[in-house]
Amino acid sequence: MKDHRLNDTEKGVLVTGGTGYIGSHAVVTLIAAGYNPVIVDNLSNSKVSALERISKITKKKLPFYKIDMRDSAALDKVFQKHPIASVIHFAGLKAVGESVAEPLRYYENNIQSAISLCFVMAKRGVKKIIFSSSAAVYGDASIIPISENCFPEPTNPYARSKIIIEQILQDIHVADPAWRVILLRYFNPVGAHQSGLIGEDPQGTPNNLMPLISQVAVGRRKRINIFGDDYPTTDGTGVRDYIHVMDLAEGHIAALKQIEKTALKKSTQKPMIINLGTGRGYTVMEMLHAFEEVSGKKIPYRITKRRPGDIAACYADTTLARKLLGWKARRGLVDMCADAWRWQSRNPQGYP
Numbered sequence: 001m002k003d004h005r006l007n008d009t010e011k012g013v014l015v016t017g018g019t020g021y022i023g024s025h026a027v028v029t030l031i032a033a034g035y036n037p038v039i040v041d042n043l044s045n046s047k048v049s050a051l052e053r054i055s056k057i058t059k060k061k062l063p064f065y066k067i068d069m070r071d072s073a074a075l076d077k078v079f080q081k082h083p084i085a086s087v088i089h090f091a092g093l094k095a096v097g098e099s100v101a102e103p104l105r106y107y108e109n110n111i112q113s114a115i116s117l118c119f120v121m122a123k124r125g126v127k128k129i130i131f132s133s134s135a136a137v138y139g140d141a142s143i144i145p146i147s148e149n150c151f152p153e154p155t156n157p158y159a160r161s162k163i164i165i166e167q168i169l170q171d172i173h174v175a176d177p178a179w180r181v182i183l184l185r186y187f188n189p190v191g192a193h194q195s196g197l198i199g200e201d202p203q204g205t206p207n208n209l210m211p212l213i214s215q216v217a218v219g220r221r222k223r224i225n226i227f228g229d230d231y232p233t234t235d236g237t238g239v240r241d242y243i244h245v246m247d248l249a250e251g252h253i254a255a256l257k258q259i260e261k262t263a264l265k266k267s268t269q270k271p272m273i274i275n276l277g278t279g280r281g282y283t284v285m286e287m288l289h290a291f292e293e294v295s296g297k298k299i300p301y302r303i304t305k306r307r308p309g310d311i312a313a314c315y316a317d318t319t320l321a322r323k324l325l326g327w328k329a330r331r332g333l334v335d336m337c338a339d340a341w342r343w344q345s346r347n348p349q350g351y352p
C-alpha cells in the first residue's frame with residue numbers, strides 16, 4: 001500500500017474502549033505506525049493497569065480519560081484538548097448471552113455511546129471513523145465463507161445493536177458525504193501481543209473458547225465443556241474463524257490509511273463494510289489440541305449439549321479486505337496459541 005507522511009494533526013486518533021482487549025492491541029499498533037492515540041474508556045470491562053503495560057511496550061505515556069461514551073460533554077473536552085483527526089470506536093458491551101438477558105442495557109450503552117460520539121465528532125468537524133462491528137451480525141449464514149453481501153440476520157440484541165450502529169453511521173454519511181466510514185466486521189479475535197504484557201482478561205467467567213482453554217491450562221479451571229460434537233463438521237465440533245488480535249489491530253491501520261486516502265479526494269466515498277478474518281476455520285477440538293501442543297499442558301474436557309444459538313460453522317470471505325485495504329492476516333494457529341499462552345502463563349489472574 002502506498003504510504004504518505006502524516007502531519008501532527010493527522011496523527012491524532014481517538015481510541016474508544018482503548019484499555020479493552022482489542023483496543024489495547026490497536027493502541028500499540030497505532031503507535032508503531034506513527035499515530036498519537038488518545039484513549040477513552042469507562043473501565044466497565046477493563047483495568048487501568050492495561051495502560052502501564054501499553055506504556056511498557058511502547059515506551060510512551062499516553063493520554064487516557066476515564067469517561068463514559070454517553071457523556072458527550074466530557075467527550076467534547078477531549079476533542080478540545082487534543083488534535084484528533086479520526087476515531088476508532090471499540091467501546092461497547094459485547095457478551096451475547098448477557099445481551100439476551102439485558103437487552104435495554106445493551107441497546108442503551110452501545111447505541112447511545114455511538115450517537116454521543118458522532119454528535120461530538122460532527123461538532124468538532126472530525127468525520128473519519130472506523131467502527132468495531134461483528135460477524136455476529138450475519139446470524140446463521142447459509143453460504144460459507146461469509147461475504148459482506150450476505151444479508152445480515154442478527155439473532156440477539158448485541159448483534160442487533162451493531163447493525164443499528166452500522167445503519168446510523170451510513171445515514172450520517174448520506175446526510176453529510178464528507179464523512180468517511182469503515183465498518184469492520186470481526187470474526188473471532190484470539191491471542192495476545194507477543195510481549196506477553198497485554199492480552200485478553202475477561203472479567204468473571206469467560207464466554208469465549210480461547211480464554212476458557214487458557215484458564216484451564218493455567219489451572220484456574222478444571223476442564224472445558226465442549227458444546228456439542230454432532231455438528232456437520234470434520235470432527236463434529238463447531239468451526240470458527242479465529243484471527244490473531246495483532247492481525248486484527250493491523251487491519252485497523254490499513255483501514256485508517258484507506259480512510260485518509262479517500263478523505264483527500266473530493267468525490268464522495270460510501271461507507272465500506274469489510275470482514276476481518278483469516279478465511280480459514282478451525283474446530284473446537286483443533287483449537288484445544290493446538291493449545292495443548294504449544295503449552296505442553298493437558299486440557300481436560302467433556303462433551304456437553306449444544307449451546308443454544310450456536311451455529312455449526314462460520315468463517316470469512318476475506319476477498320474484500322485484501323482488495324480494499326491491501327490487508328490479510330499473517331499469523332497462524334501456532335502464533336495465536338503461543339501468544340495467548342505467554343500472556344496467560346505470565347499473568348495467571350490477568351491484569352493486576
Ligand code: NAD
Nearest residue numbers: 017020021022042043044045046068069091092094132134
Ligand atoms: P472489551 O470489553 O475488552 O473492550 C471494550 C471496552 O469498552 C472495555 O474496556 C469497556 O470498559 C469499554 N466500554 C464499554 N462501554 C463503554 C462506555 N459506555 N463508555 C466507555 N467505555 C466503554 O471488548 P473487545 O473484545 O476489546 O471488543 C472491542 C469491540 O470489538 C467491541 O465493540 C466488541 O463488540 C467488538 N467485537 C469484539 C469481538 C470479540 O470477540 N472480542 C468480536 C467482534 C466484535
Ligand code: UFG
Nearest residue numbers: 134135136187188207208209225226227238239240284310
Ligand atoms: N465453545 C465450546 N465451549 C465453550 C465455549 C465455546 O465448545 O465453553 C465453542 C462454541 O460452541 C463455538 C466455539 O467454541 O463452536 C467458539 O465459541 P465462542 O463463544 O468463543 O465464539 P462465538 O463464535 O460463539 O462468538 C464470538 C463472540 C461474538 C462474536 C462472534 C463473531 O462471542 O461476540 O464470535 O464471530 F460476535
